[in-house]
Amino acid sequence: xxxxxxxxxxxxxxxxxxxxxxxxxxxxxxxxxxxxxxxxxxxxxxxxxxxxxxxxxxxxxxxxxxxxxxxxxxxxxxxxxxxxxxxxxxxxxxxxxxxxxxxxxxxxxxxxxxxxxxxxxxxxxxxxxxxxxxxxxxxxxxxxxxxxxxxxxxxxxxxxxxxxxxxxxxxxxxxxxxxxxxxxxxxxxxxxxxxxxxxxxxxxxxxxxxxxxxxxxxxxxxxxxxxxxxxxxxxxxxxxxxxxxxxxxxxxxxxxxxxxxxxxxxxxxxxxxxxxxxxxxxxxxxxxxxxxxxxxxxxxxxxxxxxxxxxxxxxxxxxxxxxxxxxxxxxxxxxxxxxxxxxxxxxxxxxxxxxxxxxxxxxxxxxxxxxxxxxxxxxxxxxxxxxxxxxxxxxxxxxxxxxxxxxxxxxxxxxx
Amino acid sequence: xxxxxxxxxxxxxxxxxxxxxxxxxxxxxxxxxxxxxxxxxxxxxxxxxxxxxxxxxxxxxxxxxxxxxxxxxxxxxxxxxxxxxxxxxxxxxxxxxxxxxxxxxxxxxxxxxxxxxxxxxxxxxxxxxxxxxxxxxxxxxxxxxxxxxxxxxxxxxxxxxxxxxxxxxxxxxxxxxxxxxxxxxxxxxxxxxxxxxxxxxxxxxxxxxxxxxxxxxxxxxxxxxxxxxxxxxxxxxxxxxxxxxxxxxxxxxxxxxxxxxxxxxxxxxxxxxxxxxxxxxxxxxxxxxxxxxxxxxxxxxxxxxxxxxxxxxxxxxxxxxxxxxxxxxxxxxxxxxxxxxxxxxxxxxxxxxxxxxxxxxxxxxxxxxxxxxxxxxxxxxxxxxxxxxxxxxxxxxxxxxxxxxxxxxxxxxxxx
Numbered sequence: 067x068x069x070x071x072x073x074x075x076x077x078x079x080x081x082x083x084x085x086x087x088x089x090x091x092x093x094x095x096x097x098x099x100x101x102x103x104x105x106x107x108x109x110x111x112x113x114x115x116x117x118x119x120x121x122x123x124x125x126x127x128x129x130x131x132x133x134x135x136x137x138x139x140x141x142x143x144x145x146x147x148x149x150x151x152x153x154x155x156x157x158x159x160x161x162x163x164x165x166x167x168x169x170x171x172x173x174x175x176x177x178x179x180x181x182x183x184x185x186x187x188x189x190x191x192x193x194x195x196x197x198x199x200x201x202x203x204x205x206x207x208x209x210x211x212x213x214x215x216x217x218x219x220x221x222x223x224x225x226x227x228x229x230x231x232x233x234x235x236x237x238x239x240x241x242x243x244x245x246x247x248x249x250x251x252x253x254x255x256x257x258x259x260x261x262x263x264x265x266x267x268x269x270x271x272x273x274x275x276x277x278x279x280x281x282x283x284x285x286x287x288x289x290x291x292x293x294x295x296x297x298x299x300x301x302x303x304x305x306x307x308x309x310x311x312x313x314x315x316x317x318x319x320x321x322x323x324x325x326x327x328x329x330x331x332x333x334x335x336x337x338x339x340x341x342x343x344x345x346x347x348x349x350x351x352x353x354x355x356x357x358x359x360x361x362x363x364x365x366x367x368x369x370x371x372x373x374x375x376x377x378x379x380x381x382x383x384x385x386x387x388x389x390x391x392x393x394x395x396x397x398x399x400x401x402x403x404x405x406x407x408x409x410x411x412x413x414x415x416x417x418x419x420x421x422x423x424x425x426x427x428x429x430x431x432x433x434x435x436x437x438x439x440x441x442x443x444x445x446x447x448x449x450x451x452x453x454x455x456x457x458x459x460x461x462x463x464x465x466x467x468x469x470x471x472x473x474x475x476x477x478x479x480x481x482x
Numbered sequence: 483x484x485x486x487x488x489x490x491x492x493x494x495x496x497x498x499x500x501x502x503x504x505x506x507x508x509x510x511x512x513x514x515x516x517x518x519x520x521x522x523x524x525x526x527x528x529x530x531x532x533x534x535x536x537x538x539x540x541x542x543x544x545x546x547x548x549x550x551x552x553x554x555x556x557x558x559x560x561x562x563x564x565x566x567x568x569x570x571x572x573x574x575x576x577x578x579x580x581x582x583x584x585x586x587x588x589x590x591x592x593x594x595x596x597x598x599x600x601x602x603x604x605x606x607x608x609x610x611x612x613x614x615x616x617x618x619x620x621x622x623x624x625x626x627x628x629x630x631x632x633x634x635x636x637x638x639x640x641x642x643x644x645x646x647x648x649x650x651x652x653x654x655x656x657x658x659x660x661x662x663x664x665x666x667x668x669x670x671x672x673x674x675x676x677x678x679x680x681x682x683x684x685x686x687x688x689x690x691x692x693x694x695x696x697x698x699x700x701x702x703x704x705x706x707x708x709x710x711x712x713x714x715x716x717x718x719x720x721x722x723x724x725x726x727x728x729x730x731x732x733x734x735x736x737x738x739x740x741x742x743x744x745x746x747x748x749x750x751x752x753x754x755x756x757x758x759x760x761x762x763x764x765x766x767x768x769x770x771x772x773x774x775x776x777x778x779x780x781x782x783x784x785x786x787x788x789x790x791x792x793x794x795x796x797x798x799x800x801x802x803x804x805x806x807x808x809x810x811x812x813x814x815x816x817x818x819x820x821x822x823x824x825x826x827x828x829x830x831x832x833x834x835x836x837x838x839x840x841x842x843x844x845x846x847x848x849x850x851x852x853x854x855x856x857x858x859x860x861x862x863x864x865x866x867x868x869x870x871x872x873x874x875x876x877x878x879x880x881x882x883x884x885x886x887x888x889x890x891x892x893x894x895x896x897x898x
Contacts (some may be wrong), residue, residue, distance in 0.1 A: 119757055156517055209659060223658060227756045236720020240638060241627060242841030245743045245771055246735035247715055249725035252744040259669055262678035299663055303876040309665035309796035319662035327657045328668040329759050330750035340643045340804045341535055342769050343745050343870055353758050380725035388756045425658030429641020454656040454759055
């Protein structure tokens, strides 16, 4: 992490920006600035240099940290999320500086803890509020609605994560000698997981939907007009049949509806063949994707109550809260949003799709709250980018368009 | 495995028996015989030299394959199941031979595949029927009803195992970008596991109990008089509260009622912290403990139908049958059973408990079918032996009593 932060500082300094990697209680935050001209607007460009774990390594076609280009795509961990996308903005500013003057003051803010919930960035924003003051925030950490389709995302889901450990006997037991009389923690954990959804695919935690606003009619219309077909989503995911909450399209389920997703589950014998144990414990990792007005802490409290209520007899629970962040929503018709739409149309040659994204950038609400300015989500990642998964990739074309988009965006924000 | 079989052959040869390790399609079968005197009865002594995997290694107090004695117990993988128990019989015969003549002809049959369902022993019994002809079969591969309490087990549960792989997307997906619209294989697997039991702890597979005989009134009485208390079972297992099928005591649940037990479950991220993936697949390993008249193949077929019927939309199943074996039942009042009870009472100084065991020795029904003789299950393992688990152990006292029991048993069988 330290080496990556230092590489960024060196890159920015060679471009002529004032840059530093500032320590935090976690990973350093990289800040780089052009000289601040009070006559110009200021644009803050945010990204992150941390990545998800690369496991399972055996499912990568080429090693995750030796990037290679195949069929016009760069493969490697972080290719899209977020090293490739933020680098396009860096190179856009580098080109503009080489060609003359920047149309706006630029502040780069690149953190190293996005994938673990931007733990220390909130405090950093508070304490650097003046230095980071700006008129708009530009972020490319989202996916395009369809391949080559310019996309301005006006909403992102929030997130809340927790881990549940289900404890049973003091040790693994012989499933013959004890089986039938001692509660099985794996079965208990499975029953808890099964209790999370009802038969309609809705999250069955009491109160989970209380704060959820219904989608506005114009949003449901926009979702219908989405360039993203169910077939395309199924093909990208590699499934024959989609699934999910009854009454919503796939685009709506992903962008506008909250979920409860199991990210990992383990317990008992994991090797080849059979081992007839009654396991001592099991665990599962659950993440909730949230929509506006759902609060992570409130959702985690509801989930705790749900698991306690549904906990089978004979086992005990240990629940640990993980990271969380609120959902994000920005009216795409305000001036900065319109400037972003113009830049996208200029570079990509067609009107951008306005979409809700399923992913989470928890710090976005912090940006709006602390800096008080609109955050613009300009997608460069391919829908097939495999972020967080093996064979993560980024189209070289998107990388080059991203460089042009940065320049167009800064110009349009200067003018509009 | 080969080295262990060869060690046994060497040991038997030094005792003066004719011994060999006969290859099979799997692990070798060790056969050792005293010269066959047609005037004497013949007793076959069965055991196994294979053991369960020793994982998880970090939960052992001392290394599983470096046996040590602590507080009067030998700790090590196989200490009870089954190396310690079969060795007591071997040393009993060795002592008797050193003291003079054996009261019966002895055939040792020690296999290396008991823990994986005695795959090749059935064929071996068929092809060696004449060589193995006997009047009774003695086996010490079960646990005593209570510490120091002589125990003749008259029933054992059968077993049927299978592994279910639940397949979803072609790769791990970002749980934000796809979550809500793509079925989660871990959640689906958990729902399948949860579907295995009803609210009363009964197995919910259609037809599962059709062949199950109700317990006879004398058996329910014997279970009530069992020296095994619920408190003792809970203490051994290290749980505060027992659980299981409504309407039965813990002893009945373990010995006389069938189960569906999850031995292992895995899917998605297994490491520290969180990784927000929607996993590509999940698996679980299930074993069914069976009672008389339940047939492993029939139960596995019912389980397949159950899982297919309950399979959530958007995932597919791959089911693999594992090993299986029928339950065992022997009337303990027939002559060989009475001889065994006399030997137990002589050595332990009190009347033996007649119990049903929860574990499985799948080959037992093969023995009875092929050799046509009663199999006597003379428990030497402690109730706290931790078979199949870390810190497996065997009391030194039981080992010494086992040597005496072997000699008394052969004498009683010769006379009765």
